[in-house]
Amino acid sequence: MKIIFAGTPEFAAVALAALHAAGFEIPLVLTQPDRPAGRGMQLHASAVKQFALAHNIPVAQPVSLKLDGKYPEVAQEAHALLRATPHDVMVVAAYGLILPQSVLDIPPRGCLNIHASLLPRWRGAAPIHRAIEAGDAETGVTIMQMELGLDTGPMLLMQRLPITADDTTASLHDKLAKLGGEMIVDALRKLERGELSATPQPEAGANYAAKISREEATLDFRQPAQELGCKVRAFNPFPGAMGVCNGTPVKFWQAEVLESSNQWQAGQVISANAHDGVVIACGKGALRVTELQKPGGKRLPAVEFIKGFPLEGACFD
Incomplete structure (x- = not known):
């Protein structure tokens, strides 16, 4: 089969690399326009574009596919390109643009989506973070037939994967x-063999995995340590969980959940030494932070961090 592929980030x-290695013909790749990134804010191509160009696959980067949207002429050109490109099916993975019904109707065998969740558990932009x-004790991948609803299409394949105690969003x-x-x-x-069957998604148990915002990064130590530990892992690598101590934001990259009595004020640093690391009291239990970072500094193990940023007896907001 010939495949049009639509996607943007490393996921x-x-x-795309797996499809290429498997020998599928890919006459066209759609990906988001180049974005400014880095300190110099220079334009950078997406991971998908970089792979496509390296393997001589044609690339299109429309800013919109909606004929009734802000850029109708761009969308019309994209529609014309899709219709003019011989293909059987479109594969979509973390593309970042909404596919209107007018696009979903173009591929003869429809559009298949790779979604990083056990649907319908987490629909939306950030299923890995939210899980x-x-x-959650497990997550997985669902291959879904796309429709207009947000990740609501029939399920074609599903595989489960356990979430380990030390998994971060990155891992x-x-x-x-x-x-x-x-x-x-x-x-x-x-x-291709006619062996793929579709199962409608149940509505029960559906949740919306909203995009992660920087405002969520600041931890509230009145919450239980178990919840905060999950946030630290979920927000690694972006945006990085954060605590504020004496007006200075400190990022937490790795942490362990500890049992602790409730004699400490929430946010109080119980200990900060080479033996115990940085242990912070929470609403229930405590959090041992094992990797930290101050503004402009490097990510450091706790034992190294406290040499330049003493925390013994301090309190996080």
């Missing part, structure tokens, strides 16, 4: 990206 690039933040992302690449290859081969 999608892993799937860890919620303390879980890599596991799910690899799994998603393997599954979409399997799904397309089944589709």
Whole structure:
């Protein structure tokens, strides 16, 4: 089969690489326009674009696909390109643009989406972050037939993956990206043989995985340590969980949950030494932070961090 691929970040690039390695013909890739990044805010190509160009795959980067949107002429050109490109199916992974019905109707065999969640558990933009933040014991990948609703389409394939106690969004992302690449290859081969069946999603248990914002990063130590530990792992690598001590924001990159009596004020640093690390009292239990970072500094193990930023007896807001 010939595949048009639509995706943008590294998660999608892993799937594109798997399809390419499996020998599928990919006559066109859609990805988001280049974005400014880094200190110099220079334009950077997406991970998907970089892979496509490296393998001589044509790339299109429309800012919109909605004919009734802000850029109708751009959308019309994109529609014309899709219709003019011989293909059987479109594969979508973390593309970042809404596909209107007029696009969903173009591929003869529809649009398949690689979604990093056990649907309908987490629909939306940040299913990996939200699964860890919620303390889920497992997650996985769902290959879904796309429709207009937000991640509401029929499920074609699903595989489960445990979330370990030390998984961060970064580590879980890599596991799910690899799994998603393997599954979409399997799904397309089944589709070619006529062996792919669809199962409607149940509405029960559906949650919206809203995009992560920087405002969520600041921890409230009145919450239980278990919840805060999940946030630290969920917000690694972005935006980085944060506590404020004497007006200075301190990022927390790794942390462990400890049992503790309630004799300490929430946010109070119980200990900050080479033996115990940085232990902070919470609404219930305590958080031992093992990797920290101050503004403009490097991520450091707790034993190194406290040499330049003493925390013994301090209190986080």
